[in-house]
Amino acid sequence: MSLLVFGAxxxxxxxxRRLAYDAQFLDRAxxxxxxPEACAAVIRATGPSAVINAAAYTGVDRAxxxxxxxxxxxxEAPGAMARACAExxxxxxxxxxxxxxxxxxxxPWRPDDPIAxxxxxxxxxxxxxxxxxxxxxxxxxxxxxxxxSATGRNFVTTMLxxxxxxxxxxxxxDQIGGPTPALSIAETLLQMAGAMKAGQGGGTYHxxxxxxxxWKCFARETFATADRAVEVVGIPTSGYPTPAKRxxxxxxxxxxxxxxxxISPPDWRLxxxxxxxxxx
Numbered sequence: 656m657s658l659l660v661f662g663a664x665x666x667x668x669x670x671x672r673r674l675a676y677d678a679q680f681l682d683r684a685x686x687x688x689x690x691p692e693a694c695a696a697v698i699r700a701t702g703p704s705a706v707i708n709a710a711a712y713t714g715v716d717r718a719x720x721x722x723x724x725x726x727x728x729x730x731e732a733p734g735a736m737a738r739a740c741a742e743x744x745x746x747x748x749x750x751x752x753x754x755x756x757x758x759x760x761x762x763p764w765r766p767d768d769p770i771a772x773x774x775x776x777x778x779x780x781x782x783x784x785x786x787x788x789x790x791x792x793x794x795x796x797x798x799x800x801x802x803x804s805a806t807g808r809n810f811v812t813t814m815l816x817x818x819x820x821x822x823x824x825x826x827x828x829d830q831i832g833g834p835t836p837a838l839s840i841a842e843t844l845l846q847m848a849g850a851m852k853a854g855q856g857g858g859t860y861h862x863x864x865x866x867x868x869x870w871k872c873f874a875r876e877t878f879a880t881a882d883r884a885v886e887v888v889g890i891p892t893s894g895y896p897t898p899a900k901r902x903x904x905x906x907x908x909x910x911x912x913x914x915x916x917x918i919s920p921p922d923w924r925l926x927x928x929x930x931x932x933x934x935x
Contacts, residue, residue, distance in 0.1 A: 658705050715901075719899050722779065746848060776899060831904055861907075861911065866922075
């Protein structure tokens with residue numbers, strides 16, 4: 656299968672590069688998402704058997720001041736990609752986020768639950784989902800949450816960096832979600848792409864690590880795994896104000912993915928062990 660991947664240096668793109676050796680990866684120089692129609696033109700010129708969009712604007716707080724840019728990259732570009740894929744009748748796989756929900760309640764969000772993003776980043780991703788669906792071609796939208804890896808800046812790398820100079824850390828304990836290894840997301844996307852090429856599945860799905868936890872407990876597990884003596888003190892979200900509001904409930908119901916593709920949520924604790932070994 657000739658696979659075209661938008662993205663080359665982000666957490667997910669790096670993970671995909673470790674697994675999909677024969678795929679073509681497009682960095683910003685080859686496909687700038689601030690020029691949506693140019694991205695679509697690359698798809699038409701390449702003629703792949705499937706496309707994965709692993710690139711995105713991910714600056715959640717910065718998006719509050721750059722919402723137009725976030726929407727251009729997270730909505731207009733995926734929409735143009737999806738339309739090009741629809742013309743070629745090939746699967747388009749797009750990664751979205753738990754931030755399309757408002758974070759209310761305590762039950763895991765299902766793919767068909769109403770969305771109501773509470774920040775600019777979430778709105779841009781919700782608009783991207785709508786654009787992909789409107790294209791009318793074979794597609795899969797994979798919502799995920801709390802992505803971590805040994806690459807770049809994420810919660811695990813940040814915690815380990817802070818542990819070098821801090822003995823006590825205050826971490827939010829009233830936001831609950833599923834930490835998700837980037838490598839597991841990459842494996843899932845590749846499996847989905849292969850199945851969709853054969854005419855299986857399609858639509859909106861959730862994929863997040865299990866069991867659900869808080870940022871505080873995630874931090875404690877990270878330090879325990881790395882054997883670092885850091886005290887983690889839980890605080891409410893109100894005690895750590897940010898420009899963009901965060902959803903309190905980011906639990907995701909992943910049963911549709913299990914039903915259509917036979918893919919189960921990963922145990923994030925096992926992946927954490929591997930990532931900590933790689934980083935320390």
